[in-house]
């Protein structure tokens with residue numbers, strides 16, 4: 526069997542067309558342009574690439590993009606002052622502070638200083654609590670994108686056993702919450718899990734969010750299971766270049782799985798599209814307008 530490919534690149538492109546339609550309608554009917562501010566502290570090359578492509582896609586769907594690049598010597602007080610200014614700016618509906626932050630900055634403090642209504646990453650404790658209790662929240666973009674791909678492929682996820690590998694605040698934990706919300710039976714695995722292979726072999730749905738290149742081999746996958754690869758790892762190639770791979774060994778997993786989201790072209794593009802979706806949702810909520818269907822859960 527050869528797995529069905531969950532084409533996040535194509536799904537995200539369609540989602541951006543839908544978003545562009547909502548943005549145009551907001552502008553026409555209300556004279557409002559949704560705005561997204563991205564704050565990048567330091568010069569991490571991978572973060573720079575991500576911030577650039579995010580800015581480009583923000584403008585492509587007709588939204589305003591505000592980029593703030595600060596030196597890696599920026600003090601916490603200066604960063605908090607910038608966030609206070611963005612919180613108060615009515616043209617800014619979404620704020621994203623690129624993680625990880627340089628070590629001298631307390632990321633919990635920084636994230637919790639963002640107005641929860643503008644927290645389009647969904648990382649503020651108030652949004653984490655809302656998600657955990659099944660209330661309307663800003664939902665973290667990467668797990669939201671994974672859920673959209675899973676629902677699109679399966680329809681209902683009820684009763685499926687999902688194994689999420691990774692327990693970070695930005696991917697693993699919110700992913701588990703969303704799957705639970707869709708009535709999956711959820712197992713969260715991590716670096717201290719006793720027998721990861723045996724655990725993963727039970728899964729109908731595997732979400733790998735670890736940060737270890739190709740660590741999940743095909744013989745861990747139950748035949749026909751769905752595999753969602755969140756990992757972004759750059760590895761060296763034989764010709765001296767580099768290439769992007771996920772946390773699963775694609776070829777061996779695709780040979781057994783029923784469906785698989787590849788890297789690149791799977792979850793990554795969905796993350797950016799969901800960031801734009803969250804910004805439109807935040808903009809509608811801020812203006813007391815009905816939020817468009819299909820942009821969140």
Ligand SMILES: NC(=O)C1=CN([C@@H]2O[C@H](COP(=O)(O)OP(=O)(O)OC[C@H]3O[C@@H](n4cnc5c(N)ncnc54)[C@H](OP(=O)(O)O)[C@@H]3O)[C@@H](O)[C@H]2O)C=CC1
Nearest residue numbers: 667691692693696715716734735736755756757792793796
């Ligand atoms: N495509 C996208 O849009 C995005 C991709 N990413 C990528 O996803 C990956 C994960 O990101 P993130 O969640 O931030 O990473 P973190 O480093 O914050 O978390 C990694 C998790 O993996 C667990 N882990 C580490 N080693 C093992 C192991 N050998 N077996 C089982 N579990 C293990 C850790 O366990 P423990 O808690 O015990 O240490 C931890 O819970 C990275 O490659 C990142 O680049 C991230 C965000 C968005």
Ligand SMILES: Nc1nc(=O)c2c([nH]1)NC[C@@H]1CN(c3ccc(C(=O)N[C@@H](CCC(=O)O)C(=O)O)cc3)C=[N+]21
Nearest residue numbers: 621622623624625646757788789790791793794796797
């Ligand atoms: N506050 C915050 N929010 C984030 O959402 C956040 C963050 N910090 N820090 C870093 C991680 C990583 N992340 C990615 C988003 C898109 C791709 C993406 O578009 N990937 C493409 C490939 C890109 C390439 O070729 O380099 C793909 O998988 O097809 C990857 C990674 C968001 N993150």
